[in-house]
Amino acid sequence: MPDGAQFQGGSVTPADFTSQAAFERECREVFPRGWIPMCRSEAIAGAGAQKAVTVALRPLLVLRDAAGVARTFANVCRYRSMTLVEGETRAPFVRCPYHLWAYDLEGRLQSAPFMDGVDLSGCDLPAFATEEWGGFVFVNLDGRAEPLGETLRPLEAILKPERLAGWREGFRLSYEHPWNWKVMLENFAESYHHIGAHVDTLQALWPGGLSDSSTSNDRWIALRHSVHPASGELLVYAIYPHFLFAAYEPGTSAFWYDMTPLGPDRIRLDIVGLYPPEVAADPEAMARETPLAMGIHAEDIPVCERTQIGLSSPDAVMGPLSPLEVGLAHFRRWVKGRAA
Ligand code: FES
Ligand SMILES: [Fe+2]
Numbered sequence: 236m237p238d239g240a241q242f243q244g245g246s247v248t249p250a251d252f253t254s255q256a257a258f259e260r261e262c263r264e265v266f267p268r269g270w271i272p273m274c275r276s277e278a279i280a281g282a283g284a285q286k287a288v289t290v291a292l293r294p295l296l297v298l299r300d301a302a303g304v305a306r307t308f309a310n311v312c313r314y315r316s317m318t319l320v321e322g323e324t325r326a327p328f329v330r331c332p333y334h335l336w337a338y339d340l341e342g343r344l345q346s347a348p349f350m351d352g353v354d355l356s357g358c359d360l361p362a363f364a365t366e367e368w369g370g371f372v373f374v375n376l377d378g379r380a381e382p383l384g385e386t387l388r389p390l391e392a393i394l395k396p397e398r399l400a401g402w403r404e405g406f407r408l409s410y411e412h413p414w415n416w417k418v419m420l421e422n423f424a425e426s427y428h429h430i431g432a433h434v435d436t437l438q439a440l441w442p443g444g445l446s447d448s449s450t451s452n453d454r455w456i457a458l459r460h461s462v463h464p465a466s467g468e469l470l471v472y473a474i475y476p477h478f479l480f481a482a483y484e485p486g487t488s489a490f491w492y493d494m495t496p497l498g499p500d501r502i503r504l505d506i507v508g509l510y511p512p513e514v515a516a517d518p519e520a521m522a523r524e525t526p527l528a529m530g531i532h533a534e535d536i537p538v539c540e541r542t543q544i545g546l547s548s549p550d551a552v553m554g555p556l557s558p559l560e561v562g563l564a565h566f567r568r569w570v571k572g573r574a575a
Pocket of ligand 2: 422432433
C-alpha cells in the first residue's frame, strides 16, 4: 500500500495548526534549522542594498556588502534594540536612526557618538549563514544546516538554478491570511484538491488524480503532473521548511509563494511571478499573467480559511491521506520530528 494511504497524520494533531505553543516551538525548533528564502537577489542588487525581513518572528536585515556578498544580520541595534532598517534602503553602512550608531556592511560597529571610553566590544551585529541559489537569498538561523547547494543538487537538473537566477520578478501579489503556514504548504503541495477547489481552472490542465508526489522525501515534497499539450508540465516543490516554488516546463515562468509565518493562524504571503527579463518587463504579458495567478489563489483562499476554522474546532480530525499525498505524509513526519 502506498505510504500516504497508510498515514493518518502521524503524531501531527489539529493543535499543531492552531496553538500558540506549537507555533512558538516551530519558531525555536523548525524554522531555525533549515534554509529560509528571504528575497530575490535582485531585491538587494548592488553594494549597500539593505532589506528588512522577518524569519521565525525575528527581525533580520539582509544586505549586499562592498564585495557583492549577501549577508544577514539581526535587524536589532546593539544599543537599545531598535530595529535598524525598515523596508528597503541603500547606504555604504547601516545606521540606526535613534542615536546614530553605525555598522559597516560586514556588521562591525563602526561608530557610536559620545561613547568615548566606553567598552564597545560585543557590539557587532549578530550574523547568520546566508546563501544565494537560483536568484533567491536564503538564511539559516542556527548555522547548522548542510549547505543549500548540497540539499538542492538532486533537483538542479529540473529546477535549473542558473536559468532561475537570470529571471526577474514580473509581478508580486501581497496578502495577509488567517491560516497556519502548514495549511498553506499542504494546499500548495498537493493537487488532489484540483478536483474540488480548482475544478474549472487547474483541473482541466493538470488533473488532480494524475498528480504524483511519490518522489518526495525528508527534504522536500516534489509534485509532478501529467503533461498538458499546451501548458507543459507543472512542477511543484515545497522544500522544507517552507520554500514553496512551482515552475512550468518547458521553462516559461515560475512562481514563488513567498510566505512569512506570523502566528499559529497568520501568514503574510506574496505570490511572485518570475520570468525571463524581457517577459517580466512586458506590461502586456504581465497584464495577462497576473490575473491568472490571482484567480487560482482566489480559489485557494476560501478552502484554506475554512480549513483553519475547522482545525480550530473540537471536532477537528487529521483524516487519512490519499496516495496522491505521499509528500504531505513525509512533511508531517519531518516537521513533527523537528519540533519534538
Ligand atoms: S537604539 Fe540604535 S543607536 Fe540607539
Ligand atoms: Fe490550490
